[in-house]
Amino acid sequence: MTDPLVEVRDLEKHFYERNTAVDRLLGDDPVSIRAVDGVSFDIHAGETLGLVGESGCGKSTTGETLLRLQEPTGGSIRFDGDDVIDLEGEELRSFRRDAQIVFQDPFSSLDPRRTVGGTVRDPLDVHNVGTRESRQERVRDLLERVGLSADQYDRYPHEFSGGQRQRIGIARALALEPEFVVLDEPTSALDVSVQAQILNLLSDLQDEFDLTYLLISHDLSVIRHICDRVAVMYLGEFVEVGPAEEIFDDPQHPYTQALLESVPRASTDEREREVETLSGDVPSPRRPPSGCRFRTRCPVVIPPSDLTVEQEEYRAIMDVRDRIEDRDLDLTSVWEAVADGPPSPVRSRVRRLVGGGPATEDASRGDSDPYRKEHADAFVAELEDRLLEDSLSPPHDQRLRESFRRLVDGDWEGAAEHLREEYESVCEVVSPALQQDDEHPVACHHSEQPRSVQETVRDAGKTTPSGQRGAGDGPD
C-alpha cells in the first residue's frame, strides 16, 4: 500500500460561544461546541472516500478544517507527506493549488456580481499562472469540459440553472489542476435528474485527471454510487469506516444499520418493508452524552451482564435515566399538575420570565414538608405517567418509583445514583474506539474493540458481548 495522499490523525475542531468581553465580565465561562472531536482517516491517491452522516454531525466542518478554511483546534493533517497545520504564507498558498473544494448551494457558491468567466479565472489570477490570454484560453476549455459553452464566458450567474452553476463551481475547482478535491454535498441542492448529470461528470473528471475525492453527503444512495470507501460520522466522531460494499451490505455499527434501514427505496415492495426507526433526536453537541455518543438513541444498548431485561424496557429506562442525569425535568410543573390540575397560565408565564429554566432553581423545595409527604405518591404517579409510555414489568417499575421518590425532595443526585447502580451500561462508561489500521473498524462495544478500550472496560468492572464471544459476529 503506497502511503496515503491525505493522512488525518485525531482531528479536532471546537467552537466557543459566549466569550465576548461582557460575558467574561458576567462570569459566563465560554461554552465549547465539539463539532469535530478526534477523527482519524486516510485517503489514497485516485480513491474516493465518502463521509456520511446526518446534519450537525460535523462532516462539513471536517472537510473545511482539512483545507484550513477553518483552523483546527487539535490533531494533525499531512498532505502528500508534509504537515498542513503549520503551513503559512506562500507554502499554504501552494498547498491550496493542489487541494480544492466544490460547495453545496449553487446560489451561494458563485459571486453574483462577477461574470462566470471571471469566477473561473479567479484562481489563475491569484496564482498568476501564465499570461492573461493563456488564462482566458484555459477558462474556455474548462467551461467546455464541464458541459457548458465557451461563449457563456461573460454571462452572470443568475442566467444559469442550479445544475449549470454547479458545473461552473467544478470548473473553478479544477482551474489550478489540483490533485485532491473536497466535494461538500455537491448535489444535495439539485433535483434528481440534474444530480445524475453532475455525478456522471464528477466520475468522468476523476478518471480523466486522476483526482482524489473526499465526498461529503447525507444522501446514502449518492455515497454508495461513487465512493470506494465510506466513513460514517455521528456527533463529531467516526462510528464506522470501511469499503463501500461491506458498509452497505454488512453494516456493523447499530447507527449505520439504522441509517441504511431508514432510507426509503424507490421500489414497489417498499411499503411492506419493516423499518425499525430510531427513537429520539440527535443530542446537542454542547453537552454530548458520556461514553458512546450514540447510546441515547441506540436500539441495542448493552445492559449490565447480571441484569435480565427486554431491550424495549431497557431503552425506556435509559431514556428516563438520561433525563434525570441531565436534570432535564421541570419538577415545578409536576407539582402544579399534582396540586391543582392543569398549570395556570399566569404562574408558568412568570416562571419562564424569571428564568426558572427546567433544571436550575427548583421551586418544590420551597413547599413545606408535610404537604409534600402527603402528595408524594401522587407526585411519583404523575412523574411515572409523564415519563413512561407504558408501565414497566416488575422489578423495574418498583426500582424506578423509589428513584422518583427521591425526586420528591429534589434530591437529583440520589435519584440518579439509585438507578446507576442497577442499570449502568458499559456504553455510558467507556467510549468505544476505531481499531487502527483495521480494514473495517467499528466503534461499538458489540464489535471487537482495540486493546486499550478492552482494558478500560475491565477496569470499570464491565463486560461487553464481543469480549465474551470474540470478534465480529455482530449483535444478536
Added chain:
Amino acid sequence: MVSDRTWRNLAVELRRSHLAKLGLVLVAFILFVAIFAPVLAPHDPEQTDPGEANLPPLGFSETKTETTSEMVDGEVQIVEEEVQIDATSEHPLGTDYVGRDVLSRVLFGARTSIIVGIVGTALAALFGVTVGLISGYYGGRLDDGLMRAADIMLAFPSLVLAIALVGLWGRQTKKYDDPFQTWGLTPDMPEHVVVPITVILVVALVNWVWFARVARGEALSVRNEEYIKAARATGKRDLELRFAHVKGIPIPYPGGIITEHVLPNSLTPILVLATIQVAAVILLESALSFLGFSGANLSWGLDISQGRDYLSSAWWISTVPGIAIVLAVVGINLVGDWLRDALDPGIDQGEGGV
C-alpha cells in the same frame, strides 16, 4: 461591475412606479438648478435694493395700510394711507426685507445644499463603509470595539453633536471661484462659491455611524457565503495592495477578498442608505444654517431664519426656501425608495438620522 440585470430591475421598477418617476424628475431639476444657478438667476442674490424691499411674489399683490408718523405743524400725527404693493415680473418670487431677489437666493441656496449633501455623505460613506466592512468581516474583539465606538457616537443626536463641534471649530468656510465667472459667462454674479467646510466635516463625522452599521451588517452576512470560502480556498488574501498600470503609471489600489467580493455585494444597501443620507444631510445643513451655525452666505436655512421676523408682513421670505427644501428632500427620498425597491426589496428600514 454593474450587471445588466441591475439595469433591467431599475428600468422595470421605474416603469411600474409613478413615485419613482416623480423622484427622478425632482432630483434632476434640483441638480440642474444647483449647477447652472448663476445662469438661471435673474439677479445677483446678494445685491440689496432697499427701494424694492418686501415685494410679494407674483399673484399675491396686496393693498396694505401703512401707518407713518409725521410732524404736522408741531405735533406728531399718525397718518394711515392705503398703499398698493404690486408684484413685479422682475422679482417673480418677491424680494426680502432688504430687497434681495428671493428666486435668485433660492437657486443659489440649492447649490450649497447639494454640495454639502453630496460631499458630506461621500466622506461619511468613505469612512463609515471602511470601518463597517473591516469590523463585520473580521468580527470578534475588533468588531466589539468599533461598534461600541459607534454606539457612543450614536448617543449624541446628530444635530446636538453638530452644533457642539461647530461651536468648537467655528464657522470656517472656503471660497472657490465660480466656474461660470472664470469663463466670463456671468459677469454680474458673485465670483466665489462659499463652501461651509466645518459643516461638511461635522456632517460627515456625525453620519459615518449609519454607514458603519449597514456595511457591518452586510459584511457579516456576505462573510458566510460560499463564494467567500471558495475565494479563500484559492489562497486569495483578504486585503493586498495591487497596482493598476494606467498608461504606465502604477496606481496602488486595495485588492483582495474584501474589496473584490465583500464590497461589491454590499453596495446595494449602502447605495440606498447614501441617497437617504443625502436627504438627511440637506435637512441637517439647513437646520445648522437656520441656527446660524453654518457660515454659508447663500443657504435656504439662513433665508428661512431671516424671514422669521417678517412673518406677518412678508410671509414668503421664509416660506419659499422651505418649499424648496421639501421638494429637494422628497425627490431624493423617492429616488432612495426606487433604488431600494428595485435592487434589494429586503433591506431593512433603518432610516438615517437627522
Added chain:
Amino acid sequence: MSLGRFLVRRTLQGLLVVWGVITVVFFLRLLSPGDPVTFIAPLDASPELKERIAEDLGLNEPIYVQYVEYLGGLLQGDMGYSYQRGLSARSVIWARVPATVELAVAASVVAMVLSIPLGVVAATRRHGPADYGATLFSLVGISTPNFWLGIMLILVMSVQFDLFPTSQRQVGFLESWAHLVRVDFGDPSISFPLRVGSFADSLLTWLQHITLPAITLGTYFTALITRLTRSGMLDELGKEYVTAARAKGLPETLVRYRHALRNTLIPIITVLGLQLGTLIGGAVITEEVFAWPGLGSLLIDAINARDWPLIQASLIVIGVSFVVINIAVDAVYGYLNPQVGYE
C-alpha cells in the same frame, strides 16, 4: 438565557457607553483652537477671574489628572460651574429638563398613537387610498425640516387665525402642578408668571402652548414610524408562518394582529431607541423656534455664549439620558421578544 441576565448584559454595555460619552465630551475640548482658559472663561473675564478659573479647574495640571478629577466630581453630582451665569451647571440644567421631557413625551405620544394604526392600515389595504395617503404623508413628513414646519404652523395658526400663542411657554404641566404645591424652580432665566387660576385653567394654557411644538417635533417621528410599521407589516405578512396560520383556518384579523403585528412591533422598538436621538435633536430646534425653555435652547445659548462648562454638562446629560432610555427600550424589547438572549 433569561430576561434578567439579558438586562444585566445590556446595562453593563450601557455603562460602558456612558463612560465613553463622558470621555468623548471631556476630550472634545482639546479639539478647540487656543489655550483652555480663554476658551472656558467668559469673554469679558478679567485676568484675575481667568487665573481663578485656571487654578479652580486645575487647568495647569496634566490632562489625565484633570480628567480623573472631573470624573470624581461627576460622580458626586458636580457637573461643573457656569461662570457666565454664576450658577452651578446642574441647577441650570435641572430647571430646563422638565420642559424638554414634556415636549419629547408629548411628541412621542402623538407619534405612537397616530403612526402604528396608520402603518397597519396602509400595509393591510395595499394600493388602496389609505396606503397612498399614508405613504405620501410619511414621505413628506420625513422630508420636511421641522424648524420650517414650526414657522409655517406659527404663520398659519397664530398670525392668521390667532388660535395659539406664538411663543413664551407660560405655564408648564409641572408648573401647573407646582402652582398647587408651591415648588420653586431656581433658574431666574425662565419667566413663568404664575397666574392665579384653577388647575383646569393652567392646564388649558399648557395645552395651548404645547400643541404646536408637539406637532412640529412629532411630525418627523410619526412619519418615520408609519413607514417602519408599514414595511415591517408587509414583511411579516409575506412570511411562511402567516400562510401556515391561514392554512389553520385562523380569521384574517387574528393572523394580522396576534401574529404579524406583534412580530412587527418587536424590531420597531429597537429602531425607536436609535431614533430617540432624532427626537432630542428635533427638540433642540423646536425649542429654538418656539422659545421653549428646554435643554435644547439652553445648549444653543451656551454654544453661542461659548460657555464651555455648561455645554459640557448639557452634552453629558443628553448623551447619558439617551443611553438610559435605550436600556429601557431594550427591556421592553426583551419582554416582548421571548427569543431574546438566544440570538
Added chain:
Amino acid sequence: MSRDLLRVRDLTTRFFTQEGQVNAVERVSFDVREGEVLGIVGESGSGKSVTALSMVDLVEDPGRIVEGEIHYRNAELAEAAREDTPEAVDGEFVDVRKLPPRHRRALRGPNFATIFQDPASSLNPSLPVGEQIAEAVEVQRRARANPRSTRSRTQSYGLGKFLLGGALPGKGYLTEESKARAVELLDLVGIPDPAERAEALPHEYSGGMLQRAMIAQALAGEPDVLIADEPTTALDVTIQAQILDILRDLQAETGMTILLITHNLGVIARMCDRVGVMYAGEIVERGTLADVFDDPIHPYTRGLLGSIPDVGSAGGRLEPIEGNVPSLLDHEMDDRCYFADRCPKAMEECLEKPPEFDGPGTDEHAAICYLADHEYDPGQALPEDYFEDGAGGETGSTGQAEGVTADD
C-alpha cells in the same frame, strides 16, 4: 374500491410577474379516494407545491387561480350550500371554488389541513408552540359553537381584543380547554413530556419535533384531507422515517385521506397507493404505485426512475435526463409536449400537444404521451439538435423565472 372524496378538474394557476405570465399549474385533474394516500411527485419547477396551495385557496399575489373546479364530497356542506349557492352543489359534492371566499376559508381546519416543508418557518417564532396549536383548536371550537350561517368574520377578535389580550392574560383568544387539548395532541404525535414542551418556543424544538407539532396542529380540526407539501424534505433520513411512521399510523387509526407532495421517489414508494407525476405544470402520468414504478409509460417518469442511485445496489453509470427544467414563462413555452426538448424518444408528432387524459375518473394507468397508444417509431424521430437553436436550446432558457415563488 373506496369512494371519491375529491375530484379536481382543470385546475389552472398562473403567476403574473414582471418577467411575464408563468403558467405554474396547467389544467391539472385528479381524484382522491377516501382513506387513500395519493402521491404527487415532481421536480422543482413542476408546480406541485402550487397545486397544493391552490387546493386550500392560499395562492397569494402575484399568483391567481385562473380556472378549475374542486368537487368535495361532504353531505352536510352540500346541504348548507344548497340555499345560497345552488350551482355549486351536485349531489353530495360541492364545488369549493364556487363557494364565497368566507365559506372557503372556513373549510381550512375542519375539512382541509396543510403541513409545509420547513416546520421552523411555519410557526410564529415568538409564540410558544402549545399556544399556536391551541389556536387551531380554538378556531374549530368557535366555528362549531355558532352555526355556519352566523359565523362572525373575525370570531369576535379585533384590534381591541388584541390589545386587551396582550395586557390581561385571562382575556386572550385561547381558553383552558383548547390549551389542554393542545397538550393531548402533542402527546398523540409522540412528543415526550408534552405539558412542559407546550410552553417552549419553536427554536427550542429540533426539526423532527417541530414537524410533529405541525402534524398535531393539523389534527386539531380532525380534517377529512391532510395536504402534506414535502413534509420530510428538510429532515434527516432517520427523523424522516419517524415522521413517515407517524403519518402511516395516523392514517391507519383515523382513516384520514392524505395528499402527499414530494420530489423523493422513495417516500412516494413507502407511503402512496396511487401516484401522479408532474412536469412543467401538468400531470404527465398517473396510475397505481405498481403501474408507475414497474412499467412507466412517459419517458420523463422512466428518466426519473433511471437517474436515482439505488442504495440497494452499487449500480453502474446513471442515465440522467439531459437539459434543464423549462422556465414556464408563457412567451417561452411553445404549444408542444413540454418534455420534447429533453426526451430521448421525441418524434415529429410530439410537436403538437398530446391528447389530454380521457375521463380522469377512471382508475387505469395513463400518460400524456403518444407512446401511450403506439410504439416509438425511430423513422419519425426528431434530429438530435432539433431544439439546439430553437427557443428550447440548453443555453437559451434562462435560469429559474424570478417571479415564481412557491412552486418548487
